[in-house]
Amino acid sequence: MRPEGRRNTQGIRIDPEAEATHEPRQAVLSALVKHKPGVLAEVSGLFSRRQFNIESLTVGPTTDDEMARMTILIEEPTPGVEQAKKQLQKLVPVISVTELEPEAIRRELAMIKVDGEKPDDINAVADMYGGQAVDACDETVTVEVTGSKQKVDAAIEAFSQFGIREIVRTGTAALERGAKDTQ
Amino acid sequence: MSERASIPKPEDEDESDDEQQPVTTGAQSVIRALENAGAEYVFGVQGGAIMPVYDALYDSDINHVTMAHEQGASHAADAFGIVSGEPGVCFATSGPGATNLVTGIADANMDSDPMIALTGQVPTEFVGNDAFQETDTVGVTQPITKESYFASDSDTVGDDVSEAFALADEGRQGPTLVDLPKDVTKGETDKEPKKPKTPETYTVQTEADEEMVDAAAEAIESADKPVILAGGGVIKADATEELFRFATKYEIPVITTMPGLGAFPEDHELSLEMAGMHGTGYANMAVTNTDLLVGVGTRFDDRLTGGVDSFAPDAELVHVDIDPAEISKNIYADYPLVGDAGRVLDQLYDAMTAAPDADEWREQCQTWKDEYPLDYQMPEDEPLKPQHIVETFDEVTDDDAIVTTGVGQHQMWACQYWTFREPRTWVSSHGLGTMGYGVPSAIGAKLAAPDQEVVSFDGDGSFLMTVQELSVAVRENLDITFVVLNNEAIGMVRQWQDGFYEGRRMASEYPWIPEFDKLAEAFGAAGFRLEDYDEVEETIQAAREYDGPAVIDALIDPAENVYPMVPSGGDNGLFALSEDQL
Numbered sequence: 001m002r003p004e005g006r007r008n009t010q011g012i013r014i015d016p017e018a019e020a021t022h023e024p025r026q027a028v029l030s031a032l033v034k035h036k037p038g039v040l041a042e043v044s045g046l047f048s049r050r051q052f053n054i055e056s057l058t059v060g061p062t063t064d065d066e067m068a069r070m071t072i073l074i075e076e077p078t079p080g081v082e083q084a085k086k087q088l089q090k091l092v093p094v095i096s097v098t099e100l101e102p103e104a105i106r107r108e109l110a111m112i113k114v115d116g117e118k119p120d121d122i123n124a125v126a127d128m129y130g131g132q133a134v135d136a137c138d139e140t141v142t143v144e145v146t147g148s149k150q151k152v153d154a155a156i157e158a159f160s161q162f163g164i165r166e167i168v169r170t171g172t173a174a175l176e177r178g179a180k181d182t183q
Numbered sequence: 184m185s186e187r188a189s190i191p192k193p194e195d196e197d198e199s200d201d202e203q204q205p206v207t208t209g210a211q212s213v214i215r216a217l218e219n220a221g222a223e224y225v226f227g228v229q230g231g232a233i234m235p236v237y238d239a240l241y242d243s244d245i246n247h248v249t250m251a252h253e254q255g256a257s258h259a260a261d262a263f264g265i266v267s268g269e270p271g272v273c274f275a276t277s278g279p280g281a282t283n284l285v286t287g288i289a290d291a292n293m294d295s296d297p298m299i300a301l302t303g304q305v306p307t308e309f310v311g312n313d314a315f316q317e318t319d320t321v322g323v324t325q326p327i328t329k330e331s332y333f334a335s336d337s338d339t340v341g342d343d344v345s346e347a348f349a350l351a352d353e354g355r356q357g358p359t360l361v362d363l364p365k366d367v368t369k370g371e372t373d374k375e376p377k378k379p380k381t382p383e384t385y386t387v388q389t390e391a392d393e394e395m396v397d398a399a400a401e402a403i404e405s406a407d408k409p410v411i412l413a414g415g416g417v418i419k420a421d422a423t424e425e426l427f428r429f430a431t432k433y434e435i436p437v438i439t440t441m442p443g444l445g446a447f448p449e450d451h452e453l454s455l456e457m458a459g460m461h462g463t464g465y466a467n468m469a470v471t472n473t474d475l476l477v478g479v480g481t482r483f484d485d486r487l488t489g490g491v492d493s494f495a496p497d498a499e500l501v502h503v504d505i506d507p508a509e510i511s512k513n514i515y516a517d518y519p520l521v522g523d524a525g526r527v528l529d530q531l532y533d534a535m536t537a538a539p540d541a542d543e544w545r546e547q548c549q550t551w552k553d554e555y556p557l558d559y560q561m562p563e564d565e566p567l568k569p570q571h572i573v574e575t576f577d578e579v580t581d582d583d584a585i586v587t588t589g590v591g592q593h594q595m596w597a598c599q600y601w602t603f604r605e606p607r608t609w610v611s612s613h614g615l616g617t618m619g620y621g622v623p624s625a626i627g628a629k630l631a632a633p634d635q636e637v638v639s640f641d642g643d644g645s646f647l648m649t650v651q652e653l654s655v656a657v658r659e660n661l662d663i664t665f666v667v668l669n670n671e672a673i674g675m676v677r678q679w680q681d682g683f684y685e686g687r688r689m690a691s692e693y694p695w696i697p698e699f700d701k702l703a704e705a706f707g708a709a710g711f712r713l714e715d716y717d718e719v720e721e722t723i724q725a726a727r728e729y730d731g732p733a734v735i736d737a738l739i740d741p742a743e744n745v746y747p748m749v750p751s752g753g754d755n756g757l758f759a760l761s762e763d764q765l
């Protein structure tokens with residue numbers, strides 16, 4: 001007696017008629033956590049030791065002094081996203097975990113330090129991306145840009161013509177649209 | 184909760200509170216928290232940073248067992264937790280004391296064993312300065328505990344311990360740790376610790392979704408080849424009676440995982456015993472060919488599943504587990520049932536309206552039992568076969584005798600040739616596979632169940648890793664029989680070298696090893712040497728009759744291997760019965 005079926009690497013039975021393969025997708029997880037020492041290490045440690053593919057992680061205070069909010073961008077097939085949510089929820093200092101809707105508002109901030117030889121052109125490009133120069137000296141101009149990851153990527157591409165010296169990006173922060181609560 | 188647990192629950196204690204002195208220090212609050220939680224034993228080793236806590240223990244009724252090494256303390260506490268069902272407690276000082284506990288903590292974490300570790304730490308003002316015996320214990324242990332706490336205040340340190348104790352015990356059990364800076368334990372406080380209670384962010388679902396239960400029940404009823412896979416979670420949840428009722432009522436064959444040994448009586452006709460790498464042929468045939476698998480309290484570890492692609496490939500999976508994160512982690516669950524094992528088995532029992540029509544399947548399982556019996560040869564001109572020693576020992580003991588082991592071939596022979604009939608009689612290192620687990624775990628098991636016989640099967644390699652704990656067994660006069668299945672090699676490695684590395688036996692054979700019977704005598708235990716078939720029963724009986732720890736150095740056939748075997752990542756349905764089938 002030999003069985004006929006097979007499972008894929010995610011342990012899912014392969015249905016020959018509708019072979020379900022799960023491609024990685026981007027998911028934004030928002031976690032409310034206890035605001036106490038060590039929580040960031042606990043969360044980031046979890047993602048690395050379980051090999052979840054993490055793109056960015058931001059953390060900041062909320063309206064409640066005792067809580068902080070983490071926004072975590074991961075790229076995983078759906079079973080991996082589900083597993084990440086459940087593992088995150090298991091950590092004792094984690095209060096709640098939600099996966100945001102695809103249309104949730106996502107923003108990140110970038111600061112881009114470029115060669116300052118053409119200040120007017122730099123300002124023009126900054127205007128195009130709704131950014132602004134926040135610092136300037138003889139040699140360099142530093143511009144701040146906020147927006148979706150795609151917009152920030154595009155802005156950086158545009159600024160590269162001036163010669164980029166340094167970049168810093170915050171990673172994505174996100175919140176649900178409309179009156180809907182995030183947690 | 185286990186009936187064997189001799190630990191009084193706080194509510195059963197009629198000692199009135201006014202007998203207790205009010206606490207005056209953080210350390211006393213720590214001990215009070217343990218007393219309130221019902222702790223009866225602590226396993227540990229003294230040291231600078233934990234001294235205030237030990238000083239507070241001086242006035243307590245809690246018994247302290249001084250171990251030879253902190254690893255021994257963590258394994259003893261772990262085994263105490265397995266056998267009693269309540270968190271075992273271990274203490275260590277900062278730095279090396281704490282790092283020596285790490286193996287046992289990781290072991291408890293892999294096997295979901297309830298345990299709490301309390302570690303000393305350098306005074307708060309020195310933390311971060313690389314002070315003498317400073318280690319970031321919370322940092323080291325956070326990934327291998329349910330939670331590691333850093334105590335920051337003498338007023339709340341008792342609450343931290345209470346919470347850690349409750350957390351180790353509730354939901355899916357596991358280890359917790361509280362790191363105790365010396366200034367916090369020495370510091371003054373008059374705060375009594377809060378009652379043991381899990382943090383409010385920790386929620387446990389005990390009952391599964393009714394609709395999903397109904398759907399699962401329907402799938403089981405209509406299955407042709409149903410099988411139950413009972414994991415360690417059945418034992419942890421004290422759900423063996425519920426499992427028995429469900430399986431026997433609906434006549435569904437039962438396989439266990441290795442931690443699930445004892446979840447279902449192995450001498451029952453529905454039992455197919457253990458599946459996986461060294462499971463029985465019939466269990467592996469059943470798990471491969473089933474069309475409906477009911478997994479209860481199991482995490483589908485790779486030593487059980489073999490290659491995922493060929494694991495129960497035609498089966499729909501009903502997965503019962505208290506930890507939602509186990510559902511669909513390794514094997515996709517068609518019917519996820521999150522909840523307490525006993526409760527959900529009862530829900531399923533009630534939801535079923537008929538038994539599956541599985542006469543043919545049960546017959547098939549019987550045929551496999553006849554086709555692939557567990558078997559070994561005993562030629563008289565060859566050295567002793569270890570399987571025979573395990574079987575003989577099993578025959579002379581009661582059903583409730585507890586078996587502990589090290590890790591290696593001897594552990595597999597114990598799984599295969601001992602017939603487990605009761606829960607909490609199998610104490611081993613499954614997920615982590617920790618050599619050296621055998622001796623200290625026998626100590627923890629014996630103290631948790633003083634009225635039950637305890638036998639520890641060990642390998643010569645594993646025994647050497649924690650043999651110093653024999654001194655503790657002698658000091659505490661613990662009636663334990665240690666059987667070293669001595670093949671003068673780290674045999675499991677030697678077996679893999681012969682099977683997968685062309686017999687290149689690199690660093691697996693011991694050119695010289697101690698005479699364990701004499702070593703036992705040096706420790707003050709009784710020592711026996713066993714070399715011949717006609718001495719087996721006699722030697723076992725003599726060792727059992729000795730009042731105190733006895734060690735049998737059993738010289739076994741160094742060439743003996745463990746079969747059946749599914750090579751790592753292989754197909755369970757294609758197990759090998761000998762080396763040439765690998």
Ligand SMILES: Cc1ncc(C[n+]2csc(CCOP(=O)(O)OP(=O)(O)O)c2C)c(N)n1
Pocket residue numbers: 589590591592593594616617618619641642643644645646668670672673674675676
């Ligand atoms: C602490 C630790 N180190 C190494 C191993 C790898 N290992 C697994 S089984 C084994 C051999 C065990 O030898 P022994 O205790 O003599 O038992 P036997 O296999 O001979 O019965 C080894 C070295 C392990 N499991 N644990």
